[in-house]
Amino acid sequence: MSAERAITFLEGLKIPEGPHAGKPLRLAGFQKQFVVGALAPSNMVAALSIGRGNAKTALAAGLALGAVIGEWDKQPRREVIFAARNRDQAKIAFNFVCGYVGGLPKAKRDQFQIRRGSRLEVEFAGAGGGLARCVAADGRSILGGAPVLAILDERAAWEKDKGDELENGILSGLGKRGGRALIISTSAPDDANSFSRWLDAPPPGTYTQEHRPAPGLPADDLESLLVANPGALEGIGSSPEWLLAQARRAIARGGSALSSFRNLNRNERVAADNRSVLVTVDEWLSAEVAPDALPPREGECILGVDLGGSRSMSAAALFWPRTGRLEAIASFAGNPSLADRGAADGVGSRYVEMKERGELSVLGENVVPAGPWLASIIKLADDATISCIVGDRFRHAEFLEAMQSAGLRVPFIARGMGFRDGSEDIERFRSALFERKIKVSPSLLLRSAFADAITLIDPAGNHKVTKSRSCGRIDAACAAILAVGEGRRRVARPAKQARAALWV
Known part of the structure; x- marks a missing residue:
């Protein structure tokens, strides 16, 4: 009434x-x-x-x-x-x-x-x-x-x-x-x-x-623009033509102009301060290609791992430096359910959708068991030649136990997640992304992770990843940064030339 x-x-x-x-x-x-x-x-x-x-x-x-x-x-x-x-x-x-x-x-x-x-x-x-x-x-x-x-x-x-x-x-x-x-x-x-x-x-x-469109869409996608601006078709506010023109202008300018357009006109949760963003949504989308256009699994494979805790997500990223192919997978424990986790994290049905897409699995009851989970990742890699595992140095002992349990005998490279190691890995990851050295099939897991990840900047301009602005999960982004960072270091090293035999 x-x-x-x-x-x-x-x-x-x-x-x-x-x-x-x-x-x-x-x-x-x-x-x-x-x-x-x-x-x-x-x-x-x-x-x-x-x-x-x-x-x-x-x-x-x-x-x-x-x-x-x-x-x-x-x-x-x-x-x-x-x-x-x-x-x-x-x-x-x-x-x-x-x-x-x-x-x-x-x-x-x-x-x-x-x-x-x-x-x-x-x-x-x-x-x-x-x-x-x-x-x-x-x-x-x-x-x-x-x-x-x-x-x-x-x-x-x-x-x-x-x-x-x-x-x-x-x-x-x-x-x-x-x-x-x-x-x-x-x-x-x-x-x-x-x-x-x-x-x-x-x-x-x-x-x-x-009125918020699905994440990860191009800024000038008209259908999603109208989701955020339902008045455009009813004579309220901006017209669809004006919105499209502004979207293309923001895309051309990039940076904070694009972030502001996404936040204010597309009603997306995007930080307008571009300096704190690890990578923008549009920058990440540039790495996505159709599944049949992915480069092959050739050469050595770097496995980046972010081990979860008692209630956290465990994530792994497989990166082939020679071809630039990147794959990512993550797991949660079974209790609580993915739907309950999504409600608690404020992401709705996103985790359920990831599971349906094959990007997220459920393993264990209350904690993801590190050894069996790592063994499942190796099985996913199939015939790939895993040359090393890269992970957080503060979890060194857990990694060694998990690798022994999984029967994996490869070197473990410990990397810090602070400003010293983190800044180098971030810069190598960004340079690979901007130079189109990363190719990945469309992944809701990675889109969600990179949309939630930002960086803290120290007075010297060094970056480290943080999730302080979000209730979502950035574990897959951290794993990808570790894998790509190590892969790029290996590519940059000069190839060792064998000495010619000397006959005496």
Whole structure:
């Protein structure tokens, strides 16, 4: 009932700005879907993630105006909050409300008082009275409030500590009057962001609506662009032609321009700060070839291994330096299930999909047994000539035990994962990738790992891999870096020439 009243109210408003200013507001299908979910009696919080320019703030502002007037909630002295990282950001939603007020009939419009000074407020003097106000990300400024509606705008961009403090202050006040919170934003740059956690692990009473395309697709893929921008086909925001043109411009410029386009316009979880990315999605995609176009397994094979712990993924990468062929496989223990692991890691059904593609296996009950797992990797390598195994030097003893259990008698090369060894391996891996010396068949395992991996940079400019920005798994990426790094070192070494025999 509340959703029906809200939709009727919204479609009675006039568009306040843009090329269609003054025309009646018409909700698109995805907007109606969000209103119905947000105002369902069982929900207290509604989270919407969608590409920039799809009128998410305008929609939330319209709902805020309806809440101030009391269209579906007749409580007296209604309070609505616009919350954002700073005052200027909150002012965007505030200005939309003011624009909607300006399009109301004069009798209704005269019941509003708008304050634009030190306080940004819209006060309604009609039946029951209502007040909408702006607050910035300082939790202390909201203590004691009792809103019937709160809009948390561009939540992914809030500072972590102050943002979480403000969010907690708002949510703690919603229960006083049965209030609701609308958390709206484009995608955060990583899975660990508070906004991402709302979408990936929503608590009871939360409605989520995320318009995010599948990972690893080209930036100018139109179908996935329309997934992130559903308003483009309904006259809202950017047109499909404009989105395609911007995608191609971002591809041509590369770097941070491409990362920003993926994050803001494609609504992907991509760090816009290109310096911290191990490799961009597009850089990795350049290494993928069709399975029948893979180079042969010729020459020596380098096996890079990232051994998992009690609950971690174990991953292995096979690299043939002579041809550049790269293969990767990973395993989890059987308990918990892959579906439960995916839910806990915030990646949905990704692990199940990897298993169906043959890229991920299940071995052991609670821990992946290192010896049998390594033996299964050797079996996968088939007739390949494995010349060495490369792994973390801090797991040296475990590697030796696993190799003995698997009956594998090849040299073990210990590499550190810090700045000293890690920086060299990363640079060798990147150079091989950029020079098209790596060829791999499309792999969801590797795409996911490289999308989640970033690097920390020390004052001297050295890099080491970290997964601090993600809840996903980067083990396969680490194994690939170890294998390719060692392979490139071997290729770079001058070939030893045998001495000519001397007859005495």
